[in-house]
Amino acid sequence: EYTVSKMKLSIAFFSLAVGSQAFVQKTAFNGKRSALFATVEEAPTMSRTKTKVPVFDEVCETTGVTLKRFMTEVAMLNPELQELTTLFGAIDTACKAISNLVKRSQLPSSSTLGYQGEVNVQGEDQKKLDVITNDLLKRALRFTGRLGVLASEEEDVPVSLTGDKEVIFDETEKYVCVFDPLDGSSNVDAGIPTGTIIGIYEHDENCEVDPNLVVEGSEEQAQCLVNTLQPGTNLVAAAYCLYSSSTFLVLTLGAGTYGFTLDENLGEFVLSHPDMKIPETSSIISLNEANTYMWDEPLQEVLTKWKNGKGRSGKTFSSRYIGSMVGDVHRTLLYGGVFGYPGDKKNPNGKLRLLYEGAPMSFIMEQAGGLSTTGTQRVMEIKPELVHQRVPILMGSKNDIQEIIDAYAAAAK
Numbered sequence: 480e481y482t483v484s485k486m487k488l489s490i491a492f493f494s495l496a497v498g499s500q501a502f503v504q505k506t507a508f509n510g511k512r513s514a515l516f517a518t519v520e521e522a523p524t525m526s527r528t529k530t531k532v533p534v535f536d537e538v539c540e541t542t543g544v545t546l547k548r549f550m551t552e553v554a555m556l557n558p559e560l561q562e563l564t565t566l567f568g569a570i571d572t573a574c575k576a577i578s579n580l581v582k583r584s585q586l587p588s589s590s591t592l593g594y595q596g597e598v599n600v601q602g603e604d605q606k607k608l609d610v611i612t613n614d615l616l617k618r619a620l621r622f623t624g625r626l627g628v629l630a631s632e633e634e635d636v637p638v639s640l641t642g643d644k645e646v647i648f649d650e651t652e653k654y655v656c657v658f659d660p661l662d663g664s665s666n667v668d669a670g671i672p673t674g675t676i677i678g679i680y681e682h683d684e685n686c687e688v689d690p691n692l693v694v695e696g697s698e699e700q701a702q703c704l705v706n707t708l709q710p711g712t713n714l715v716a717a718a719y720c721l722y723s724s725s726t727f728l729v730l731t732l733g734a735g736t737y738g739f740t741l742d743e744n745l746g747e748f749v750l751s752h753p754d755m756k757i758p759e760t761s762s763i764i765s766l767n768e769a770n771t772y773m774w775d776e777p778l779q780e781v782l783t784k785w786k787n788g789k790g791r792s793g794k795t796f797s798s799r800y801i802g803s804m805v806g807d808v809h810r811t812l813l814y815g816g817v818f819g820y821p822g823d824k825k826n827p828n829g830k831l832r833l834l835y836e837g838a839p840m841s842f843i844m845e846q847a848g849g850l851s852t853t854g855t856q857r858v859m860e861i862k863p864e865l866v867h868q869r870v871p872i873l874m875g876s877k878n879d880i881q882e883i884i885d886a887y888a889a890a891a892k
Contacts, residue, residue, distance in 0.1 A: 523845040523846070523859065524712065525712050525714075525733055525859075529733055529734055530553070530557055530560065530732045530733045530734045531553075531556040531557055531734065532552075532553060532556070532732065532734045532735060532737075533549065533552035533553060533555075533556060542745065542747070542749070543742075543749040543750055543751075544749065544750040545745075545747045545748060545749055545750070546567065546571055546728065546739050546747065546748035546749075546750075547568070547571070547747070549737070549739075549750060550563075550564040550567050550568070551564065553732060560715075560732075562653075562654070563654070563679070563715065563716060563732075566620065566654060566656070566679065567716075567718075567730075569619040569620050570619070570620075570677060570718060570720075570728075571728070571748060572619055573615055573616050573619040573620075573675075574675060574720035574726065574728055574741075574748075575726070575741065575746070576615055576619075577612050577615060577616075577660075577661070577675060577720070577722065578720070578722050578726040578741065580608065580611065580612065580615075581608070581661075581667065581673060581722045582722075584608060584667060584668075585670065608661055608664055608667055609660065609661055609664050612660040612661045612675070613660040613661075615660075616658060616660050616675070620656055653681075653682050654679050654680065654681060654682065654715065655679070655680040655681070655682050655709075656677065656678070656679050656680075657677070657678045657679075657680070657834050657835040657839070658675065658676060658677045658678070658835050659675065659676040659832070659835050659836055660675055661673055661674075661675060662674045662675065662676055662719075662803060662804050662805050662836065663801075663802070663803030663804065663805060663806065666802060666803055671801060671802070671803055671806070672721060672722060672723035672801060672803050672805065672806035673721075673722050673803060673805065673806075674719050674720055674721045674722060674803065674804070674805025674806065674809075675719060675720040675805075676717075676718075676719045676804070676805065676835060676836055676839050676840060677717065677718045677719065677720075677835075677839060678711075678714055678716075678717045678834070678835055678838055678839035678842070679714065679715045679716040679717070680709050680713055680714060680715060681713075681715055708834070708862065708863045708864065708865075708866070709862070709863075710838070710859065710860055710861060710862040710863075711837075711838030711839070711841055711842055711858060711859035711860070711861070712859050712860060714733070714838060714839065714842045714859075715732070715733070716730065716731065716732050716733070717730065717731055717838075717839035717840070717842040717843050718730035718731075718839070718843075719805050719808070719809075719839070719840065719843065720805075721805050721806060721809050723806065723809075725740050725741060726740070726741035727739065727740055727741070727751075727809065728740075728741070728748050729752070729755070729809065729812070729843060730843075731842055731843050731846040731847075733842075733846065734846070735754050735755075735846055735847075736754070736755040736812070736843055736846045736847040737750060737752065737753055737754065737755065738750075738751055738752025738753075738755055739751060739752075740752075752813075755812055755813075755847045756847055756848045757811065757812050757813075757815055757844070757847045757848050757849040757875065757876055757877075758814070758815030758876055759815075759848070759876055759877045759878050760792050760794075760815070760876055760877075760878045760879060761794075761796075761814070761815030761816045761817070761875065761876040761879055762785075762792070762794040762795065762796045762797060762815075762816075763796065763797060763798075763799050763811070763814060763815060763816030763817070764782065764785065764786075764796050764797070764798045764799070764800075764816065764817055765798070765799050765800050765801075765807045765810070765811055765816050765817060765818040765819070765875075766782075766798075766800060766817070766818070766819050766820070766821070767800060767802070767820070768782075768798060768800070770821075770823050770825075773823035773824040773825060774821050774822075774823050775821070775822070775854065775887070775890075776890065777854070777883070777886040777887045777889070777890040778821055778854065778873075778883060778886070778887075780886060781882055781883050781886045782796075785879075790879075790882060791878065791882050792878065792879070799816065804818075804820075804831065804836060804840065808840055808843075808844070808874070811844075811849075811874070811875050811876075812843075812844070812847055812849075815875070815876045815879075816875050816876060816879075817873060817874075817875040817876065817879050817880065817883070818873075818874055818875050819871075819872050819873035819874060819875075820871070820872055821854065821871045821872075821873060822853075822871035826869070827871075828868075828869040828870060828871060829869055829870055829871035829872060830869060831869060831870060831872050832867055832868065832869055832870070833858070833861060833863050833868045833869065833870040834863050834866060834867070834868065837851075837858050837861075837870045837872050838858065838859060838861075840872075840874070841858040841859050841872070841874060842859065844874045844875070845859065848877060849874060849875055849876060849877055849880065850874065850875070850876075850877050850880035850881065850884075851872065851873070851874035851880070852872075852873055852874070852880060852883070852884055853870060853871045853872065853873070854871060854873060854883060854884065854887045855884075855887050855888075855891070858870060858872060858874070
């Protein structure tokens with residue numbers, strides 16, 4: 480069974496003057512809400528002890544709080560997460576590089592548009608950008624020295640980053656990283672927003688591996704050695720990077736959701752959306768409604784009521800759908816709503832992958848006060864049986880998702 484030792488918490492007090500402003504770190508809430516104070520009420524159940532996040536009551540008006548500074552503060556409050564800050568340094572760099580690739584992809588001189596001429600393990604045609612971004616992320620994460628294994632949408636099986644076919648975890652902290660390097664890549668030629676989704680787990684120390692029995696691509700490598708098949712409740716961190724009007728990086732360490740925006744003049748991700756909270760009730764539907772006739776009856780009934788203004792909220796819902804998960808989820812986090820790709824008669828398990836799309840995005844959504852469900856089960860609690868397993872997903876505003884859950888429960892009686 481996956482277990483994590485109780486976190487050691489340390490307290491650090493310091494102030495660093497920057498011009499006429501200063502960063503001031505506090506460890507307890509003094510009754511006044513800081514603009515950057517995490518307020519996660521009724522936090523969703525996780526397997527890990529809650530991470531402490533920094534508080535900045537005053538922020539330099541010129542540079543703000545950069546991602547690097549944020550993660551440095553996290554490491555000071557949570558010494559056991561020191562190695563995680565190095566991983567986020569690599570993610571920071573990789574997302575900037577991918578952002579540049581996506582922006583330049585429309586130029587005649589670019590060689591990143593079109594198809595690679597191969598298909599991935601899902602049977603999908605691989606875009607050139609899929610392959611390039613997958614390799615870019617692999618290299619960025621590999622050279623941190625903090626990652627043992629990764630699993631990607633573009634890889635047939637989880638990949639060892641130790642350089643050998645025999646993967647042996649040493650006594651230092653190692654992480655398992657799962658990601659979708661370029662979600663929505665099928666739309667990139669049309670300039671539609673795309674994104675990168677990342678989930679980070681700790682490796683299971685109880686998973687004993689006999690290197691003599693492990694060969695590349697074997698069943699043991701995929702299911703035991705690589706430690707990728709963990710439920711979302713075991714996630715240490717999750718993040719997505721959205722490449723759109725600006726480049727956004729949104730992350731959670733299990734203590735709230737934080738959004739950063741790339742300041743291209745500084746070349747740094749700057750904290751722009753501290754302690755993000757999704758509205759509890761909304762009036763926005765973000766689903767592919769062309770498939771409505773194939774969905775479960777409870778979901779169809781709820782949607783019909785919403786469109787007619789007869790749901791619990793009494794609001795008449797409107798539709799906003801991009802078709803790119805990162806873009807749709809980002810808008811849903813900011814404005815509220817319900818995003819999803821439900822199961823249907825054609826795809827009973829939906830189309831989104833549990834390990835590197837469903838679980839990380841559900842972690843982010845829940846930490847912002849939302850919910851994520853299949854209709855009958857919390858997505859975060861599902862333990863993957865396969866690396867590329869698909870799962871039906873409905874996520875978004877708490878009250879609206881609860882209405883869907885209740886409809887499924889009533890239908891089951």
